[in-house]
Amino acid sequence: MTYDERMQKVSVLGAAGKMGSGILLLTAVEMCNLSLKPENRGKSFVLYAIDISEEGLNGLMKYLKVQIRRIAEKKMVWLREVYAHRADLIENGQIIEEYIFDVMNLVRPITAIEAAFNSNLIFEAIAENQDFKVKIFKKIDQNNQGKPWIFTNTSSIPISVLNKEAGLDGRILGFHFYNPPAVQHLVELITIKENTRQMKEFAIAYAKSLKKVVVPSNDFAGFIGNGHFMRDALHCIAEAENLMKEFSFAESIYIINKISQDYLVRPMGIFQLIDYVGIDVVRFILAVMNPYNPSENLHSPLLDSLFDLNVKGGQNSDGSQKDGLLKYEKGKPVAVFDLQKRDYISISEFSAKCDEYLGALPEKWQPWKSVNFSKNKEELLKAYFAAIKGMDTVGAQLAKVCHNRSAQIGKQLVNSGVANSDEDVNTVLLTGFYHAYGPINNYLQ
Amino acid sequence: MKKMQKKIYMAAGYNTISMGTGRKEFNPKKERPGLEYYITEAGRGTLAQINGAVNVDESVIGNFMASRFNNQGHLAGFIPMIDEGLKFKPSIRVEAACASGGMALITGIKNVLAGADTVLTIGVEVQNTMKAIYGADVLAGAGWYKKRKEGHAYFFPDQFGKRAGAYFDKYGKDYTRKGLSRWYANAIENARLCPTAQEYHNTNPDPESTCFKMEPNGKSFVDYLNVLDCSKVSDAASAIAILSETGLIKCGIDRKDAVEVVGFATSERNITLEPSDLTVMETIKDAAHKALANAGVSIHDLATIETHDCFTIAGILSVEALGFAKPGEGADFVFKGNTARNGLIPINTTGGLIGWGHPTGGTGVHQAVTIWEQLTGRTGEAQIEISEKKPYGLSINMGGDDVSVVTIVYKKEL
Numbered sequence A: 001m002t003y004d005e006r007m008q009k010v011s012v013l014g015a016a017g018k019m020g021s022g023i024l025l026l027t028a029v030e031m032c033n034l035s036l037k038p039e040n041r042g043k044s045f046v047l048y049a050i051d052i053s054e055e056g057l058n059g060l061m062k063y064l065k066v067q068i069r070r071i072a073e074k075k076m077v078w079l080r081e082v083y084a085h086r087a088d089l090i091e092n093g094q095i096i097e098e099y100i101f102d103v104m105n106l107v108r109p110i111t112a113i114e115a116a117f118n119s120n121l122i123f124e125a126i127a128e129n130q131d132f133k134v135k136i137f138k139k140i141d142q143n144n145q146g147k148p149w150i151f152t153n154t155s156s157i158p159i160s161v162l163n164k165e166a167g168l169d170g171r172i173l174g175f176h177f178y179n180p181p182a183v184q185h186l187v188e189l190i191t192i193k194e195n196t197r198q199m200k201e202f203a204i205a206y207a208k209s210l211k212k213v214v215v216p217s218n219d220f221a222g223f224i225g226n227g228h229f230m231r232d233a234l235h236c237i238a239e240a241e242n243l244m245k246e247f248s249f250a251e252s253i254y255i256i257n258k259i260s261q262d263y264l265v266r267p268m269g270i271f272q273l274i275d276y277v278g279i280d281v282v283r284f285i286l287a288v289m290n291p292y293n294p295s296e297n298l299h300s301p302l303l304d305s306l307f308d309l310n311v312k313g314g315q316n317s318d319g320s321q322k323d324g325l326l327k328y329e330k331g332k333p334v335a336v337f338d339l340q341k342r343d344y345i346s347i348s349e350f351s352a353k354c355d356e357y358l359g360a361l362p363e364k365w366q367p368w369k370s371v372n373f374s375k376n377k378e379e380l381l382k383a384y385f386a387a388i389k390g391m392d393t394v395g396a397q398l399a400k401v402c403h404n405r406s407a408q409i410g411k412q413l414v415n416s417g418v419a420n421s422d423e424d425v426n427t428v429l430l431t432g433f434y435h436a437y438g439p440i441n442n443y444l445q
Numbered sequence B: 001m002k003k004m005q006k007k008i009y010m011a012a013g014y015n016t017i018s019m020g021t022g023r024k025e026f027n028p029k030k031e032r033p034g035l036e037y038y039i040t041e042a043g044r045g046t047l048a049q050i051n052g053a054v055n056v057d058e059s060v061i062g063n064f065m066a067s068r069f070n071n072q073g074h075l076a077g078f079i080p081m082i083d084e085g086l087k088f089k090p091s092i093r094v095e096a097a098c099a100s101g102g103m104a105l106i107t108g109i110k111n112v113l114a115g116a117d118t119v120l121t122i123g124v125e126v127q128n129t130m131k132a133i134y135g136a137d138v139l140a141g142a143g144w145y146k147k148r149k150e151g152h153a154y155f156f157p158d159q160f161g162k163r164a165g166a167y168f169d170k171y172g173k174d175y176t177r178k179g180l181s182r183w184y185a186n187a188i189e190n191a192r193l194c195p196t197a198q199e200y201h202n203t204n205p206d207p208e209s210t211c212f213k214m215e216p217n218g219k220s221f222v223d224y225l226n227v228l229d230c231s232k233v234s235d236a237a238s239a240i241a242i243l244s245e246t247g248l249i250k251c252g253i254d255r256k257d258a259v260e261v262v263g264f265a266t267s268e269r270n271i272t273l274e275p276s277d278l279t280v281m282e283t284i285k286d287a288a289h290k291a292l293a294n295a296g297v298s299i300h301d302l303a304t305i306e307t308h309d310c311f312t313i314a315g316i317l318s319v320e321a322l323g324f325a326k327p328g329e330g331a332d333f334v335f336k337g338n339t340a341r342n343g344l345i346p347i348n349t350t351g352g353l354i355g356w357g358h359p360t361g362g363t364g365v366h367q368a369v370t371i372w373e374q375l376t377g378r379t380g381e382a383q384i385e386i387s388e389k390k391p392y393g394l395s396i397n398m399g400g401d402d403v404s405v406v407t408i409v410y411k412k413e414l
Helices: A018-035 A054-074 A076-082 A092-104 A113-118 A130-143 A159-166 A197-209 A225-243 A249-263 A270-277 A279-292 A301-308 A351-358 A368-372 A377-389 A394-415 A422-432 B035-047 B075-082 B100-113 B132-142 B155-171 B173-191 B207-213 B245-251 B282-295 B312-322 B330-335 B360-375
Strands: A009-013 A046-050 A107-110 A121-124 A149-152 A172-177 A186-190 A213-216 A326-329 A332-338 A343-346 B008-015 B058-062 B091-094 B118-126 B235-243 B258-268 B302-306 B392-399 B404-412
Touching: A009 A018, A009 A113, A018 A046, A018 A054, A018 A092, A018 A121, A018 A172, A046 A113, A054 A076, A054 A092, A054 A107, A076 A092, A092 B132, A113 A130, A121 A130, A130 A149, A130 A159, A149 A197, A159 A172, A172 A197, A186 A197, A186 A422, A197 A213, A213 A422, A225 A249, A225 A270, A225 A279, A225 A301, A225 A394, A225 A422, A249 A270, A249 A332, A249 A351, A249 A394, A270 A279, A270 A326, A279 A301, A351 A394, A368 A377, A377 A394, A394 A422, B008 B035, B008 B100, B008 B245, B008 B360, B035 B075, B035 B118, B035 B235, B058 B075, B058 B100, B058 B360, B075 B091, B075 B118, B091 B100, B100 B118, B100 B235, B100 B258, B100 B360, B100 B392, B100 B404, B118 B245, B118 B360, B132 B155, B155 B173, B155 B312, B173 B207, B173 B312, B173 B330, B235 B245, B235 B360, B258 B282, B258 B360, B282 B312, B282 B392, B282 B404, B302 B360, B312 B330, B360 B392, B360 B404
Parallel strands: A009 A046, A009 A121, A046 A107, A121 A149, A149 A172, A186 A213, B058 B091, B058 B118, B302 B392
Antiparallel strands: A172 A186, A326 A332, A332 A343, B008 B235, B008 B258, B118 B235, B258 B404, B392 B404
């Protein structure tokens, strides 16, 4: 089966979800582009958008329409060539409308899993629940005579476990997009020894066509991305808990969030990132990873407590941030949840006290946005961390501790065989987490 | 037109800000003023300098495509909105693509020749109502519709890109791009001196090398021009009064505060045909020399020119069409600084279409306002020296790809 033939019948499971909708969009566009090739004219390309939520599927179709338009507007030069044979399509606007129709026309929103029984390729982006995934995979595989390939978006469950439990004979691999899939350039590719060469080549070809950066990760729970994020988060939680001896809960969270954002020059603080992913999701990932890492305790009672109080974070269907550890206004944190008071406390009430405790940021400091998009990024970072290295304020000390721990986690991922190289770890953090620099670096040496 | 049959003047010019990307206050995600706002601001700006609408006999409004950019036709009906005093007075809308503003001026001049004493002339376009990729469809209306299908996504950048490509082939790519980049830098440097210019806030320390280093990329844009070679998408209006000698008196305007229109021409090329030579702007050449002949002056009598640099290559080709440089030498003429504000012939002294902005149907009137400002010493920081030996200005306003051209020669009152 050629690449184009396999892409003629595809399903996305969990298509209305946060990750599924992005995967569906990218796949629908890819399939449409294939269908528009002269040699594929007249051939049928069908993409089943499978989800349990009717409401979610309605929202999905609206999301698709908006996003396909954006994509079309950016490739107008190419689209005019593609539709050159259509005498009725003259203006850019007409061609864009036709392209939107052509992409959406191959998407079949449906709530029945049976739709996947005839697909050659199945992308899975359902809840991060091993038993549920295994059950669904088994059902599809038993009813699909075409021996479909399954690309799972799991961010933590070992692929070899899913393969064995569902009896897939190596017809599954990890194809882990980052959130949001339509924007983030990174894909972690997790293959297992049972995968065929054709399957791996197809996965790489598909990623390349989507213009994704592929980083191979070995099949260890959490892979590279969550392998770093979860341990980094747990370390920061521990640092915050340490501060709670002197500061309130909210103040401690604020301080470490500031350290992990401003002092480490990251796009968001660690607690904002936990909210972005969702406290419930982070707990789930930790729970998946923990049994596979017996020498570590990948678990946070603090996150359990927040979860029990229904403080969960995550995102609304329109992509806006839900309140979690932090409360947000127009996407920016304005208050911190206080576990003792069980309510949000405005950051303005205590930020001055905490900022004074941390001391001033070095003069060389610039926010992540300025640094990350600067042509002189490397020099800016070197100068900034050189300044931090020579400072003994509390802020600088905490920054050094958190920076070194992040580097240590990165090294650990390489040493334990999760990642093949320092570069792979750094690429994941740079492209999947939008960090301005990789965790394995020499800035503080 | 051979000679002016009577004395015609222009005075009381007004430009709104040219709004669009580049201006700090521009936010494409927020609601912005529409046609009504720009027409009113410009119209009232002129009325305030001629002692009110009572002195206006007729009005002309030039506009290209409000019917598509703003879903609005029938623009003459907006003239009485400017001032109650314009109610029941004659008003007309004219269209000649990007030469609509120039054609409005010519219509105003003809109205004065026909007996009116004061004509309020406005040019307007509000284009930021849609993304550039859809705006390209609208602007393609300045070409022949039957060519749209085979045309490029960015229709006019490609049309003029082909002119640049032909010039590259004949005279060398780097040689040409050096001239184009200097043209761009002049536009930016001049615009920085004019508070209403779209590039007024531009702080690039070296626009010339920025433009030169930006290689044209046909995959995302067009083959032979980069985005800096192109004028921007603009919202703006300009207004000016066209007056007879009696009109000057009625409006209480001293001759020294006016410029005399000493010659003009319009020229038209068949829109259904390709240019006979991509490296020559034959209609501009025709119209410019006719206007100069009518005025009885040569290019060496000109103190300043406003030319239609919708694309940098159009600037270079205009210089050649006027005769400042031989074919193929225009790029070098510009590169050496001859068209800079302190050069042999200062061109587009407030930025032109690339620096000040290009509100398509308004551009022709903006050019007249700029020449009037320069010849009467009103240009503020952008003022150039006007010597008594060279008291003339020239504006060249083009519609489509060298299809409709309006040229006007102005004289400073000595």
